[in-house]
Amino acid sequence: MSDKPWGGRFKERTSGAVEAYTESISFDGELYAQDIAGSKAHARMLGRQGVISPSEAELLISGLDQVRTEIEAGTFPWRQELEDVHMNIETRLTEIVGEVGKKLHTGRSRNDQVCLDFRLYVSDGLRRWAVLARKLCGVYLEQARKHTDVLLPGCTHMQPAQPVSLAHHLLAYAWMFKRDVERILDCEKRVRISPLGAAALAGTTYPLDPAFVAEQLGMYGTFSNSMDAVADRDFALEALFCGAVIMAHLSRFCEELVWWANPQFGFVTLSDAHSTGSSIMPQKKNPDVAEIMRGKTGRAYGNLINLFTTLKGLPLTYNRDLQEDKIPFLDTDKTVQNSLALMADMLAATTFNASRMRRALSAGYLNATELADYLASRGIPFREAHHITGRAVALAEEKGVGLEDLSLEELRSLSPLIENDVYTVLDYDTAVRRRNIHGGTGPESVSFQIRELEAWLSSSLPWEA
Numbered sequence: 097m098s099d100k101p102w103g104g105r106f107k108e109r110t111s112g113a114v115e116a117y118t119e120s121i122s123f124d125g126e127l128y129a130q131d132i133a134g135s136k137a138h139a140r141m142l143g144r145q146g147v148i149s150p151s152e153a154e155l156l157i158s159g160l161d162q163v164r165t166e167i168e169a170g171t172f173p174w175r176q177e178l179e180d181v182h183m184n185i186e187t188r189l190t191e192i193v194g195e196v197g198k199k200l201h202t203g204r205s206r207n208d209q210v211c212l213d214f215r216l217y218v219s220d221g222l223r224r225w226a227v228l229a230r231k232l233c234g235v236y237l238e239q240a241r242k243h244t245d246v247l248l249p250g251c252t253h254m255q256p257a258q259p260v261s262l263a264h265h266l267l268a269y270a271w272m273f274k275r276d277v278e279r280i281l282d283c284e285k286r287v288r289i290s291p292l293g294a295a296a297l298a299g300t301t302y303p304l305d306p307a308f309v310a311e312q313l314g315m316y317g318t319f320s321n322s323m324d325a326v327a328d329r330d331f332a333l334e335a336l337f338c339g340a341v342i343m344a345h346l347s348r349f350c351e352e353l354v355w356w357a358n359p360q361f362g363f364v365t366l367s368d369a370h371s372t373g374s375s376i377m378p379q380k381k382n383p384d385v386a387e388i389m390r391g392k393t394g395r396a397y398g399n400l401i402n403l404f405t406t407l408k409g410l411p412l413t414y415n416r417d418l419q420e421d422k423i424p425f426l427d428t429d430k431t432v433q434n435s436l437a438l439m440a441d442m443l444a445a446t447t448f449n450a451s452r453m454r455r456a457l458s459a460g461y462l463n464a465t466e467l468a469d470y471l472a473s474r475g476i477p478f479r480e481a482h483h484i485t486g487r488a489v490a491l492a493e494e495k496g497v498g499l500e501d502l503s504l505e506e507l508r509s510l511s512p513l514i515e516n517d518v519y520t521v522l523d524y525d526t527a528v529r530r531r532n533i534h535g536g537t538g539p540e541s542v543s544f545q546i547r548e549l550e551a552w553l554s555s556s557l558p559w560e561a
């Protein structure tokens with residue numbers, strides 16, 4: 097005889113190996129709070145609809161509260177043979193409240209139940225990410241405010257290209273994380289939809305009120321099709337994508353920190369608290385946090401592909417394959433949360449070395465575009481101005497100096513249109529200051545960006561309002 101909650105039609109016990117292989121309690125126990133909240137809303141709705149009596153509903157709700165207390169106190173008796181979080185909680189509830197516990201599952205299947213739990217869990221995770229990403233945005237902003245006058249080489253192809261302000265460089269990341277938050281908010285609207293009432297796959301004959309359940313749980317709405325409700329996991333794919341993009345953004349900044357912390361750059365000094373040493377080379381101070389974060393990005397991408405692969409070709413509706421959906425999300429959730437929080441701390445504690453950045457401006461002819469634009473402004477077609485500037489660069493390179501170190505005679509030998517005012521144009525600060533065009537690196541553009549981001553950061557998130 098089987099002693100499983102579903103064991104009525106079984107004559108033999110499940111083998112131990114099968115129990116161990118099919119269980120999900122080792123990971124879906126994480127969803128206990130969402131499972132209990134969902135069950136409380138379901139019980140309340142059953143009571144309101146007259147499917148169970150109001151006093152039975154009350155009993156179930158207080159029993160569920162007790163289960164939660166036991167779980168949080170660490171005294172809950174988790175049992176692998178009960179497969180998953182749902183049956184563990186329901187079984188314990190019945191031990192606590194007696195026979196009425198067996199009424200909780202009326203009009204419900206684990207198929208809609210697990211989907212509800214997971215949707216709530218993913219939504220809660222997304223909300224935490226949004227808060228953390230905004231916080232990180234705030235740290236970029238803070239560092240940008242402190243470094244509006246600091247210039248460094250802006251690169252393309254990892255080659256010196258044009259001077260930019262450090263504030264502008266840092267704000268580029270602030271805008272990325274702002275978009276990440278917006279992406280989360282948009283995604284969360286589709287995630288926080290209740291599938292409860294879809295039952296196994298076809299809906300139910302009980303007079304349930306799915307909208308009431310959704311409202312109780314602070315969800316935005318309910319499912320429209322019971323088959324879609326239990327089979328769909330695109331909400332989790334979207335969330336995993338949001339997480340993958342966050343990690344992509346983090347990994348790019350990590351890469352820059354790794355370069356910048358190298359003494360040949362010397363642009364940043366990481367705090368001791370965020371660096372590690374070498375077991376053999378005493379002088380080493382390694383940017384391991386940035387490296388590990390860059391490394392974990394691969395895991396987050398993998399988690400997205402993991403779920404995509406589970407879903408590929410999966411017929412309607414619920415298939416047990418779907419039990420695998422939680423593992424990638426749980427992993428990405430932890431990675432994204434830890435990475436965003438740690439990056440905020442690390443960035444706040446990073447020292448930017450303005451003089452090293454300034455010194456780096458002199459290598460790589462970062463003011464060459466200025467000379468070309470100068471010539472173009474004197475009527476020379478830009479292509480030709482580009483060519484003349486190239487010759488100036490070659491001359492400076494031959495002499496081992498910067499363009500600004502060439503004498504006026506040398507410059508005029510390349511074009512008689514060059515006058516003494518060229519040296520103002522070749523100045524790195526001038527080059528930055530002249531770029532106040534919308535979105536440019538000029539100081540006015542940068543303070544406009546700062547104001548925009550400040551306004552956004554002072555607004556509240558939809559669920560905080």
Ligand code: ARG
Pocket residue numbers: 120124179180206207210414416418419420
């Ligand atoms: N542990 C299962 C999961 O995570 C719960 C749903 C089980 N449903 C079923 N029909 N066996 O997907």
